[in-house]
Amino acid sequence: MVTLEHYVEPEYQISGTGKAIIGKTPVMLQLFDYLNRLTNVPATVLLQGETGTGKELFAQALHHNGTRSTTGPLVVVNCAQIPSELLESILFGHVRGAFTGAIKDARGVFRTADRGTLFLDEISEMSFPLQAKILRALQEGEVQPVGAARVEKVDVRVVAATNKDLRGEVKAGRFREDLYYRLSVAPIRIPPLRERREDIPLLAEYILNRLNLKYTATATGFSRQALEALSQKEWNGNIRELENVIERSLIFRREGELAEDDLLFGFDLPR
Structure with a gap:
């Protein structure tokens, strides 16, 4: 096992995906160590962080860097994007005829993720009745499809985020409260960018390299002034906002070094 005092790499590679979590600040190195400790244990993980901090990347790391990546899939559900009246069927499945439009059986994501990992994003948006059913699934390792008389056993690791x-x-x-304690066996707080400003230059270079490939561009990096400007911004949208700014800037300056004047914030247009 890689321990904190030995983990000094600024990238936490996510096996088989070509992706990485970037950071060299003490809080990020500590999180990398924490991820190593959690990848191969069945504990439920609760990821807490602002919008755009990369919660799904952490879920991918927990799955793809662990043994469950060889036995089952990672299934992602955003609880905030699905109407509550449909979410139960999506989570637990249904039998034919359970409701209008149920023309055939559906497995549901819990059974689809059997022997793998289920990532429940924005779990705080889930209705109270559904929370009770999620609690039962976690406690008993079983789900009951909508309209079914029998329960189905499942072996799923749940990673939740909010x-x-x-x-x-x-x-x-x-x-x-009971579901909160069941979910937060292993809580991970992902810090916003404003709490790890030293990581912003590293993140910016990593994002630029990936976007160079996407756009077949040849930008070589950022000027010192550009990196200072990026590091001083508040980034309320966190990594997602940083990537948005760099991508927009790269579209209009596809080669050479990106200077401070090349950075396009908000609704800025190229000069």
Whole structure:
């Protein structure tokens, strides 16, 4: 096992994906060590972080760098994007005739992810009744498809994510306390960019290299002033916003070094 004092690489590679989590600040190196400890254990993981901090990348790392990548898939569900009346069927499946439009059986993502990993993004948006059913699935290792009389056994590791303070949601009565404790066996807080500004130049270079491939561009890097400008910004949208700015800038300056004047923030247009 790689331990914190030995983990000094600024990239945490996600096996088989060509992706990596980038960082060299102490908080990120500590998270890399934490990921190593969690990849091959069955514990449920709760990822908490602002929008754009890379929660899905962490879920991919937990799956693809562990043994479950060889026995089952990583299945991703964004609970905020699916109407609550459909989410139960998507999660647990249904039998033919269970409701109008159910013309054939559906497995549901819990059974699809059997022996693999299920990533439940934005779990705080899930309705209270569904939270109870998720709790049962975690406790008993079984699900009941909509309209079915029998339960189905499943072996699924659940990684959940939220951009909210789930403890606060529990206190406000919007999230089940028992489910919160079941999910947060191994909690991971992913820091926003403003808390790890030293990583921004490293992230910017990594993003630029990937975008060079996407656009067959030949940008060589950033000037010192450009990196300083990137490092000083608040980045309320975090890594997603940083990538957006770099991609827009690269579209209009496809080669050479990107200077501060080449950076296109917000709705900026090229000069």
